[in-house]
Amino acid sequence: MESNSTIAPEKRKSLHALEATNFFLADVQTGLGPFLAAYLAGAGWEPGRVGMALTIGGIITVVLQTPAGAIVDQLKSKRLILVIASAVLASGAVLLSVTATPWSVYTSQVLIGGAGPFLGPTLAAVTMGIVGVTFFDRQFGKNQSFNSAGNVACALLIAGVSHLFGNRAIFITAAVLTVPTVLAIRAIRSKDIDYDLARGGAIQVDGKEVPARVPVMKTLLGDRILLVFLVCAFLFHFANAAMLPQLGEMLSHGARATAAPFMSACIIVTQVVIMCFAPAIGRFANLHGRKPLLMVGFGVLPIRALLYTLTHNTESLIAIQILDGIANAIFGVVSILVVADRTRSTGRFNLVQGSLATAVGIGAALSTTFGGKLIQHFSYRISFLSLGTIAAIAFVLLWTAIPETLPERHETDGDPSSPAITQELSA
Template sequence: MSQDSRAQFAAQNRSALDWLSFFLADVKDGVGPFLAIYLTSTLKWDSGSAGLVLTIAGLASVLGRGPAGAFVDAIRWKRALIAIGAGAVALGSVAMAISPGFWTVAIAQVLIGLAEAVLPLTLTAISLGIVGQRGFPRRVGRNEAWSHSGNVVTAILAGAAGYFIAQVAMLWTVAIVSVIAACAVYWIDGRAIDHDLARGEDKPGQAPEALGVLLSNRPLLWFTAAITLFHFANAAMLPLAGQKLSVGQPDESPLFMSSCVVVAQLVMVPMALLVGRKANEWGRKPLFLVAFAVLPLRGLLFALADNPWAIVAIQILDGIGAGIFGALFYIVIADFTRGTGRFNVTQGVAAACWGLGAAMSNAVAGQIVNGFGFSAAFFFLAACALGAFAIFALAVPESLGYEAEGPEAQVLAVT
């Protein structure tokens, strides 16, 4: 298909992709921070038990992401897959609201975790299949900006529902948004999706390369290691901050958590747009280094902060880091896999690795809180974040201009 035709398809489906990203925001990101507050403040679970059920969702997502990526590469009914995943989140949220026992919550978290494995991969594949490699950075930036805007709206609604109605209303809010997302995916014209392009092929009729080729890509492997440690350090910070906020003031904690989410998401919107517009001009690595640098600082500040509004203000750093990370992750994976036909399985495996880090983060940090307190947990997470920064800075090269040369070696093109 010509570049002009591809640009026309992209323009025709721009609003559909925008609104799908908006409604899919809290569906694909799960209900972790709000669920942690609900379990600890309303149901009186301890931090270890709450961390365990959050870990279950993370592990389900980890186990599902690799196969989900291969599945997305293979199928042509990607819109239906998004509708199924959003429906699973709605079902899990309703189940937790109606019957919040340990096993009900655990099973619901499995459903939500599997949906989290499928939804981001599929949305990204659809986007690449519509706009192509040339338009991908800007499209990903728009996806993330609309996603963060959706998170702001849902966080406000969930926080208000939790405060003025009951904390369980937060789960009902996510369920309703999930149903809307399942319908919104069909605003996209299915004929606009080039399914070969959506898996990273850039030549008509090209056969996907062997998966073993990806294992020889050292920059990709180091990148995966860095983002895994990054998410191990990051995932537990906001849930722990929510639990810290709920100590002594359980009724106000939903509003404080909503404020934390809103502040971060508002900052993420311009960060994602910045990445989409400047990643090709400035390069990927300088932008990514900023995301890695703010995380250890955030952990240290959380450890020292006791005032609820100080904790909310610290979330500005989360907005900077996560806003950059959310967009650049997909762009860098697309750089490393261009022409291989293995884009989705690679992003699935890489996401599974950092998902494992995120899943273990909640369990480990919860146990540290039980034994040594919140400050010790935040100091530990900050140290891990500093390690992630070091790995990325020293071992991961600039991916702009990356080319795969031959099946036995991966090198950076000299540009």
């Protein structure tokens, strides 16, 4: 695999800024869900109400996810999208720090749920627009590594802040971290982002590059493999999303003071695994294909659910989070690569990213409510086992219905980042 030296040198500053954006944006965005669940449980909220509060943000996310992808496809001001979304996330975090009353929690979930859909597609679009198809696998894996490093740093910071100032300070910390996020975004140079590449590449017509314009409905409904993969993504997150929040709820009852440090430890383990393996996952997926990695990622999820029912030992539960890291590292990187594979030369890369995020959002939103109701009417053990069963169904569907999507090497036409025309980029 080529190094960054094969990409135009003037773009390196923007790439470093993109990586920094992934690092700091993770501090603001990721972890609010698990920490919020433990925070509300410690404030006396019942499991069913906790699940409903998390579901509100999920519903907003689901409604906006696909339209957000379409908007990202159309707008050239990618940096502005990131800045506005970051500011909205910060507003939601500040609101959570004010009070745990329903109006505050629900309003914050609307803000956080409304900003989130724009972040993932925009970051991936900026990546594709800077490095092109040839280097997207590797760079996107690196992005995920920086994202996870940010999660680790934030979890460590939150553990200290919550210990010194209480759980409400967690959300103030997330809001303050918006400042370095915006500075990193502004360091990405707009001229380094190729607009047509950022929305899904261009096609060759009579030897010339022209923007791709495949109809939306054909892109979304005309690809059976893509549709089945969206179903797999839905099932994966329906099984996965509730596990960590309800683990935090379970351990926060009777031990509220240790809830935030425990969640920090779980998040750190997960994110360290992602940080270490995400770049290698991108390289492996480019050389050996997507499906072998996806099989591993989907396969460890039912095992994790089962293990949660076998022990309440804190150290063991934290160690089980290694499996969470493996699953999320693979899905986080490879799912976007599958979308890139199936949308090449369509001009709809971000739209389909939004559709993937919609499937993920629906699964995650239903997961928290489903898990909360099972806990309320049965037990934590029944909830974990039920989620594990759904994960097993997702694994079987992936195994039987999704083929390898990695294109042949000669299909990298129209990619300005390829070695054949790197000098043109450097001019």
